[in-house]
Amino acid sequence: MGRRNKGRQVNGILLLNKPLGISSNGALQRARHLFLAAKAGHTGSLDPLATGVLPICFGEATKFTQFLLDADKKYNTTIRFGVSTASGDSGSEVVSELGAEDLTAKKVEAVLAEFRGNIAQVPSMYSALKHEGQRLYKLARQGISVDRKARDVIIYSLEMIGFRFGEFPEADIKVHCSKGTYIRSLAEDIGSRLGCGAYVSKLHRGAVGQFDEKDSITMGELESIGESRLTASLDCLLKPMDAGIQHLIAIYLPEDVAFYFCQGQAVMTTQAYREGKEGDIVRVFHLDGSFLGVGEITIDGKLAPKRLVI
Structure with a gap:
């Protein structure tokens, strides 16, 4: 049991x-x-x-x-140039210290332009991705490095909002990116492109979807x-279960149709047929407003359960 x-x-x-x-x-x-x-x-x-x-x-x-x-994510990050760390952030040992006194905001901005849009990114060894059942960061802490495939991500916007000169200059940057984007890897790649190395000294996530x-x-x-x-x-602090999927169409079912939907059966509904198309994922409610779960519109215009609330 x-x-x-x-x-x-x-x-x-x-x-x-x-x-x-x-x-x-x-x-x-x-x-x-x-x-x-x-x-x-x-x-x-x-x-x-x-x-x-x-x-x-x-x-x-x-x-x-x-x-x-x-969902997309939004971050505010501070990147420190002229020094690199093993993890790409301030939580590990320094592996390179070249300095970057001649770095300017104009030079950084020119390189940022190369990282906007669709880019390929190799995940950090200090990420939570798994390799043969082991988290990469656990392997990294054991001094083990494995090959990681580059992944396609999207940088919707990359804006520098502050720059400070010095031996190890810093740039404050706002990032709006797709799922799977690693800000530490982004900072390392920008530092590599500038030829001086870089790491994330601060990271704050301002939005999720x-x-x-x-x-x-x-x-x-x-x-x-x-x-x-x-x-x-x-x-009272809790948001509704469907708060994270408000962008999906909401379909309302009368009691008799809702009964069969909640039993795991695909149902015919005029609203789904009229407002959606094959493959659409939609929020599903009872006519009384109670959330039933998520469904998918099938090839024949029916609404099939995908994830149901018990």
């Missing part, structure tokens, strides 16, 4: 502003403890040295985390509310 999760059945999405110095999983576990939640998962890791938006899904909302993993940091809560604020032991106050 399988183990049952202990805790409350909490459903929804918490938009946490992860603090510096804690892992994404560490932040997840602290939030889960405060909510006394039976089930939770985060969407898209942030390194301990990074801060910013970390959506945490509770309960049935965990079924829709892939949509957030696939439609979720912006202005709507997030800090860990300190969350813990302060949690200390009151009023779980209802915490639950």
Whole structure:
């Protein structure tokens, strides 16, 4: 007999502003403890040295985390030039120190232009990707390096908003990118192109898809509310389970059709046939407004269940 999760059945999405110095999983576990939640998962890791938006899904909302993993991201980062580290950030040893006193904002801007749009990027050895079942960063810490295939990513915008001269000059940069983009690799590639090396000294994620940091809560604020032991106050912080997929068409089903849809059967619905097309992924609701899950419009115009809320 399988183990049952202990805790409350909490459903929804918490938009946490992860603090510096804690892992994404560490932040997840602290939030889960405060909510006394039976089930939770985060969407898209942030390194301990990074801060910013970390959506945490509770309960049935965990079924829709892939949509957030696939979402665009926005970052504010500071890149330090003239020095390289093993990990591409400030969390590891320096491997090269060339200096870059002659570097100017104009030179950096000229190179940034080369990294806008569709680019191929080799993931860092310090990423959470797996090689033969092992996380790359675990192999890297053992001094092991493996070949990684370049991956296609999109840099929608890359804007320098500040530059400071010096032996190791720094540039403050805003990045809007597709899923799978590694900002550390981007900084290293820019430094390599400039011939001086570079690493990320600061990294803050300002947005994940439609979720912006202005709507997030800090860990300190969350813990302060949690200390009151009023779980209802915490639950009020949760966004609906479909909050991360608002861009998808919403389909509403009458009770008899909703019954068969929730039984895992493809159903015919005039709205889906009229508003969607084959292959569209849509949000599905009961006429009373309750969220039923996500469906896909089939070749014959029916609506087939894809992920259902229990």
